[in-house]
Amino acid sequence: MMDKIPSFERLVESFSRLPGIGKKTAQRLAYYVLRSKNNFTEEFREAIKQVKELINECPTCYTYTENEGDCYYCVDVDRRNDMFCVVEDPADIQQLESSGAFKGRYHVLHGAINPLDGVGPDDLRIKQLISRIKSQATDGEEPIKEVILALDANLEGDTTALYLAKALSEFDIQVSRIAHGVPIGGHIDYVDHRTLGKALENRIVL
Amino acid sequence: MMDKIPSFERLVESFSRLPGIGKKTAQRLAYYVLRSKNNFTEEFREAIKQVKELINECPTCYTYTENEGDCYYCVDVDRRNDMFCVVEDPADIQQLESSGAFKGRYHVLHGAINPLDGVGPDDLRIKQLISRIKSQATDGEEPIKEVILALDANLEGDTTALYLAKALSEFDIQVSRIAHGVPIGGHIDYVDHRTLGKALENRIVL
Numbered sequence: 001m002m003d004k005i006p007s008f009e010r011l012v013e014s015f016s017r018l019p020g021i022g023k024k025t026a027q028r029l030a031y032y033v034l035r036s037k038n039n040f041t042e043e044f045r046e047a048i049k050q051v052k053e054l055i056n057e058c059p060t061c062y063t064y065t066e067n068e069g070d071c072y073y074c075v076d077v078d079r080r081n082d083m084f085c086v087v088e089d090p091a092d093i094q095q096l097e098s099s100g101a102f103k104g105r106y107h108v109l110h111g112a113i114n115p116l117d118g119v120g121p122d123d124l125r126i127k128q129l130i131s132r133i134k135s136q137a138t139d140g141e142e143p144i145k146e147v148i149l150a151l152d153a154n155l156e157g158d159t160t161a162l163y164l165a166k167a168l169s170e171f172d173i174q175v176s177r178i179a180h181g182v183p184i185g186g187h188i189d190y191v192d193h194r195t196l197g198k199a200l201e202n203r204i205v206l
Numbered sequence: 207m208m209d210k211i212p213s214f215e216r217l218v219e220s221f222s223r224l225p226g227i228g229k230k231t232a233q234r235l236a237y238y239v240l241r242s243k244n245n246f247t248e249e250f251r252e253a254i255k256q257v258k259e260l261i262n263e264c265p266t267c268y269t270y271t272e273n274e275g276d277c278y279y280c281v282d283v284d285r286r287n288d289m290f291c292v293v294e295d296p297a298d299i300q301q302l303e304s305s306g307a308f309k310g311r312y313h314v315l316h317g318a319i320n321p322l323d324g325v326g327p328d329d330l331r332i333k334q335l336i337s338r339i340k341s342q343a344t345d346g347e348e349p350i351k352e353v354i355l356a357l358d359a360n361l362e363g364d365t366t367a368l369y370l371a372k373a374l375s376e377f378d379i380q381v382s383r384i385a386h387g388v389p390i391g392g393h394i395d396y397v398d399h400r401t402l403g404k405a406l407e408n409r410i411v412l
Binding site: 005006007008010011013014017018019020021024025027028029030031032033034038040041043044045047048049050051052053054055064065066089090091190 | 217220225231
């Protein structure tokens with residue numbers, strides 16, 4: 001028999017739930033927390049709490065924001081209203097912004113179609129994208145000319161791009177996808193800014 | 207300019223402080239927390255809190271324990287009192303217990319001598335080890351026959367072993383070190399149980 005310290009095991013268990021953190025790493029992190037100063041652990045606990053309390057999804061583009069209403073990008077009057085860039089995750093927006101090659105509006109799907117994981121079109125913000133396009137066409141606002149798909153260059157991204165190209169074909173808008181300057185199999189979130197700028201420039205009309 | 211979400215950045219910052227967690231990984235973990243259910247984040251926050259509140263150092267061997275007084279190993283009447291096994295960290299005890307090859311008492315140094323990081327003998331529980339040995343020799347308790355050093359097989363472990371061999375030479379006790387079945391340069395915490403059992407069996411008298 002061995003001495004198990006229940007509170008320590010619970011912290012190891014919590015760390016193990018995080019993506020890419022195995023048992024050994026979780027133990028190392030739990031030891032670090034156990035040895036750290038109280039002000040670090042209080043900061044850490046407060047940061048976890050505030051992320052859940054303060055961050056909302058923007059009601060227009062669905063990125064994360066601390067604003068009560070529309071996000072930083074949706075309220076920015078210096079952006080084009082006739083171009084949408086569709087991304088899988090909020091983190092992708094920061095990458096695209098760093099490239100400086102896009103000055104339109106964003107739309108966050110919160111994932112990509114992945115039948116193996118049971119993620120279908122209804123689990124993503126696709127309906128919301130379509131109603132956004134529709135309302136912008138009928139509300140006397142500037143109608144949308146182009147939707148750029150900045151999706152990951154993998155099977156799920158490809159599937160989602162094909163699905164969206166078909167779903168948006170009823171509208172008179174150009175649907176494009178950023179060029180495969182993004183390495184095949186890679187994630188948008190990990191690409192350098194110049195490659196991403198090039199990929200936006202060389203987008204292919206679908 | 208880009209939209210920074212302050213509460214998100216603070217959580218990324220907290221994760222980045224953990225050992226072996228870089229900026230990208232910290233962002234991934236923060237996104238996971240942001241997307242996770244409230245009951246997970248509450249469990250996680252509570253686990254961090256309780257690890258700090260409930261875990262003490264054993265006043266005898268200095269391992270971590272939730273007991274108010276002596277730890278599980280120090281109160282166990284089925285263990286030999288005349289043998290000590292000295293380890294760097296509490297995690298090492300669990301590894302040694304898994305090997306099943308040691309049934310004496312433990313003593314945790316909480317580190318190893320490392321002049322480059324400014325860790326000297328006074329920063330470790332070495333004085334406490336010596337007074338433990340002394341009091342056990344004079345209190346009419348069973349005197350200690352052997353001290354086994356189960357230290358990491360690296361420069362810090364070697365330095366600490368030499369220091370302890372010298373410091374304990376004034377007593378009539380055998381000081382030994384577990385055999386180098388542990389790969390050179392490796393950490394005790396990562397070794398399989400059979401290798402560790404063999405290393406205990408083949409310990410070398412210093």
